[in-house]
Amino acid sequence: MVVDVEPSQAEIDRIFHALADATRRDILARVIEREQSVSALARSYAMSLPAVQKHVGVLEAAGLVGKRRSGREQRVHAEPERIRIARELLDRFEVLWRARIATMARLLAEDPTARRE
Amino acid sequence: MVVDVEPSQAEIDRIFHALADATRRDILARVIEREQSVSALARSYAMSLPAVQKHVGVLEAAGLVGKRRSGREQRVHAEPERIRIARELLDRFEVLWRARIATMARLLAEDPTARRE
DNA sequence: CACATCTACAACCATCACGTTGCAGATTAC
DNA sequence: GTAATCTGCAACGTGATGGTTGTAGATGTG
Numbered sequence: 447m448v449v450d451v452e453p454s455q456a457e458i459d460r461i462f463h464a465l466a467d468a469t470r471r472d473i474l475a476r477v478i479e480r481e482q483s484v485s486a487l488a489r490s491y492a493m494s495l496p497a498v499q500k501h502v503g504v505l506e507a508a509g510l511v512g513k514r515r516s517g518r519e520q521r522v523h524a525e526p527e528r529i530r531i532a533r534e535l536l537d538r539f540e541v542l543w544r545a546r547i548a549t550m551a552r553l554l555a556e557d558p559t560a561r562r563e
Numbered sequence: 564m565v566v567d568v569e570p571s572q573a574e575i576d577r578i579f580h581a582l583a584d585a586t587r588r589d590i591l592a593r594v595i596e597r598e599q600s601v602s603a604l605a606r607s608y609a610m611s612l613p614a615v616q617k618h619v620g621v622l623e624a625a626g627l628v629g630k631r632r633s634g635r636e637q638r639v640h641a642e643p644e645r646i647r648i649a650r651e652l653l654d655r656f657e658v659l660w661r662a663r664i665a666t667m668a669r670l671l672a673e674d675p676t677a678r679r680e
Numbered sequence: 681c682a683c684a685t686c687t688a689c690a691a692c693c694a695t696c697a698c699g700t701t702g703c704a705g706a707t708t709a710c
Numbered sequence: 711g712t713a714a715t716c717t718g719c720a721a722c723g724t725g726a727t728g729g730t731t732g733t734a735g736a737t738g739t740g
Contacts, residue, residue, distance in 0.1 A: 455585040458583075458585070458588070459583050459584065459585060460583075461583075462579050462580075462582040462583035463579075463580070463583040463697095465579040465583075465653075466575075466576050466577075466578075466579035466580040466582075466583055467576060467697095467698090468572040468573075468575070468576060471575070474656065475656065475659055478656060478659045478660050478663060479659060479662075479663055480663070483716075483717095484716075484717070485715080485716055485717080493698090493699070493700090494699075494700065494701080495716085495717085496699085496700080496701085496717095496718085496719085497698070497699055497700075499717075499718075499719095500697090500698075500699085501698090504697095515717095517706095517707065517708075517716090518706065518707040518708065518715070518716050518717075519707090519715095519716065519717085520716075520717065520718095524656075524660065526656070526657065526660045529653060529656045529657060529660075530657065532653055533650055533653035533654065533657070536582075536646060536649055536650040536653065537650065539591065539592065539595060539641075539643070539646045540643065540646060540647065540650070542592055542595045542596060543595050543641065543643045543646075545596075546595060546596055546597070580727095584727095584728090586728095600686075600687095601686075601687070602685080602686055602687075610728090610729070610730090611729075611730065611731080612686090612687085613687095613688085613689085613729085613730080613731085614728070614729055614730080616687075616688075616689095617727090617728070617729085618728090621727090632687095634686090634736095634737060634738070635685070635686050635687075635736065635737035635738060636685095636686065636687085636737090637686075637687065637688095
């Protein structure tokens with residue numbers, strides 16, 4: 447059973463903001479394929495470790511990844527449920543679109559002289 | 564037939580950035596339901612018209628909406644194809660996730676003593 | 681024409697985003 | 711114990727964001 451709590455607007459802001467950066471999208475893809483430490487991630491990018499730490503922090507604040515300490519390492523893993531939520535938000539726009547198409551088609555069928563508004 | 568050109572990383576950045584604001588998501592939902600002018604949109608929000616103009620500009624730069632001049636009005640309409648692209652990008656993450664699950668299941672089936680890396 | 685409306689754009693300001701360097705704490709290896 | 715590694719955090723600079731006000735052009739209305 448899926449819980450599917452409704453995220454707040456601020457949470458949605460954080461999710462899309464987190465996805466609006468190529469480095470963060472790449473980090474997300476990497477940790478989906480395999481859980482790995484922050485410093486292991488940092489070696490993949492041409493930027494300092496604190497920079498990568500911040501990116502992971504943004505993803506974590508958005509709920510898209512989680513961290514689990516293992517000795518001195520901090521292993522980052524994906525939270526795919528959260529990604530699914532983002533996708534469903536976009537689905538909702540498409541639902542609106544299809545509803546509009548349906549409404550326009552219905553109006554045209556009922557009254558060919560109908561104007562929108 | 565769907566063309567489905569691959570958007571650049573910078574374009575993807577713009578798309579998600581545009582979606583990372585509640586006002587812009589609301590504007591997008593409104594213009595999906597009905598094409599409307601910039602000033603009509605502005606009356607819906609507790610902010611100045613130039614602020615709404617900028618939001619529309621961000622959505623337009625991301626390709627999520629388009630503008631069409633009609634007399635002195637500038638009517639804003641949605642570009643649902645672009646929204647679909649964003650949703651497909653998120654689908655890709657879920658594909659990665661399922662692939663990982665499948666790989667782990669296969670490894671476990673082949674060799675129960677297998678360790679990841 | 682005179683006037684109101686819709687839009688565009690520039691200038692400005694406060695805040696946030698994204699990178700840096702430097703320092704300190706915790707853990708593992710030798 | 712000593713050294714190396716992994717992490718966290720603060721301070722800082724630069725550029726982008728998100729809002730404002732003000733001015734001006736283009737279009738429709740009386």
